[in-house]
Amino acid sequence: MNGYKSLKIVDKKEWGDNYFSLFLKDKEISEIVFPGNFFMVKIPYFESGAILPRPFSIARVFKEENVFELFFQVVGKGTEVFSKLKEGDYLEILGPLGNKFPIKTEKKIIMVAGGRGISPFLYLSEILKREKKDFLLIYGGKSEKDIKFRHYLSSYNTLFITEDGSYGEKGLVTDFLPKGAFTVFSCGPEIMMEKVYEFYKKTNSEVFVSLEERMACGTGVCYGCAKKIRRGDKIEMVRVCQEGPVFNAKEVVWDE
Numbered sequence: 045m046n047g048y049k050s051l052k053i054v055d056k057k058e059w060g061d062n063y064f065s066l067f068l069k070d071k072e073i074s075e076i077v078f079p080g081n082f083f084m085v086k087i088p089y090f091e092s093g094a095i096l097p098r099p100f101s102i103a104r105v106f107k108e109e110n111v112f113e114l115f116f117q118v119v120g121k122g123t124e125v126f127s128k129l130k131e132g133d134y135l136e137i138l139g140p141l142g143n144k145f146p147i148k149t150e151k152k153i154i155m156v157a158g159g160r161g162i163s164p165f166l167y168l169s170e171i172l173k174r175e176k177k178d179f180l181l182i183y184g185g186k187s188e189k190d191i192k193f194r195h196y197l198s199s200y201n202t203l204f205i206t207e208d209g210s211y212g213e214k215g216l217v218t219d220f221l222p223k224g225a226f227t228v229f230s231c232g233p234e235i236m237m238e239k240v241y242e243f244y245k246k247t248n249s250e251v252f253v254s255l256e257e258r259m260a261c262g263t264g265v266c267y268g269c270a271k272k273i274r275r276g277d278k279i280e281m282v283r284v285c286q287e288g289p290v291f292n293a294k295e296v297v298w299d300e
C-alpha cells in the first residue's frame with residue numbers, strides 16, 4: 045500500500061434498487077487483497093459537497109483478469125457520486141487496508157450477512173470452497189430487492205432470508221442461526237451483529253464482526269474511527285481502520 049492509485053473502471057454493474065458494483069483493474073491489489081480488507085476511495089468531484097474518501101470492502105476478485113470488485117449501496121452523497129461513474133472513468137483508491145477474517149479454524153464457519161454486508165463474504169465463499177472448508181453463508185435483507193449475487197452464490201452453501209418472505213426463507217437472519225460451536229463471521233447492521241454475538245456467546249463459538257465505523261483517513265492519522273474496545277478489564281479507544289475492521293465480538297462495547 046503506497047498511497048492512492050488512480051485506477052480505471054473497467055466495468056460497472058447496476059443491480060437495481062440502489063446497489064452497484066464497480067470493477068477496477070490492478071494486478072498487485074488482486075493478488076494480495078483478502079476478505080476483511082477495505083479501500084478508501086476518493087470522491088471524484090466536489091460539487092456533491094462530500095469531500096472525504098469513503099471506505100469499501102473488497103467484494104470479489106477475478107484473479108485471471110487482475111480485476112477486483114467494489115459493491116455498494118447508495119446511502120448518501122458519496123455513494124451517489126460513485127453510482128454515476130461510468131466504465132472508462134478513473135477512481136483514486138488506497139489499499140488494501142485493515143485486517144482479515146481469521147479463517148484458520150478447525151470449526152465449521154458460519155457467515156452472517158445483512159444487506160450490503162454481503163460484500164466481504166463473496167470472495168470469502170470462493171476462498172473457503174477452494175480450501176475445502178466446511179461453511180454456511182446466511183444472507184438476509186428486508187426484501188428480495190436487497191438480495192443480490194443470487195447466481196454467483198448458488199455455487200456456495202447459502203441460505204437466503206428476507207423479512208417479508210419475498211425471497212428465500214421468511215424472517216430475520218438471527219431466526220436461522222444453527223446451534224452448535226462454530227467460527228462465526230458477521231457483517232451488516234450493528235444490531236444484527238450484536239444479536240448474532242448474543243446468540244453464540246454462551247456456546248463454544250467465536251464470533252468476529254466487521255465494524256462499519258465512519259472513516260476519514262483510513263490510515264490511523266485522524267482518530268475519526270475510534271471505537272471503544274474491551275481489552276481484559278480495560279476499555280480502550282481503538283482505531284477501527286488500524287486494528288480492524290474485523291474484531292472479536294466479545295471485545296466490542298455493544299451498548300454504545
Ligand SMILES: Cc1cc2nc3c(=O)[nH]c(=O)nc-3n(C[C@H](O)[C@H](O)[C@H](O)COP(=O)(O)OP(=O)(O)OC[C@H]3O[C@@H](n4cnc5c(N)ncnc54)[C@H](O)[C@@H]3O)c2cc1C
Nearest residue numbers: 082098099100101116117119120121122123163256257258
Ligand atoms: C471498513 C468498511 C467497509 C465498508 N464496506 C462497504 C461496502 O462494501 N459496501 C457499501 O455499500 N458500504 C460499505 N461501507 C459503508 C460505506 O463506507 C458508507 O455507506 C459510505 O461511506 C457512505 O457514504 P455517503 O457519502 O454515500 O453517505 P453519507 O452522506 O456520508 O451518509 C449517509 C448516511 O449513511 C450514514 N453512514 C455513512 N457512513 C456510515 C458508516 N460507515 N457506518 C454507518 N453509517 C454510515 C450516515 O450517518 C448518513 O445517515 C463500509 C464501511 C467501512 C467502515
Ligand code: FES
Nearest residue numbers: 262264266267285
Ligand atoms: S479513519 Fe482516520 S484514524 Fe481511522
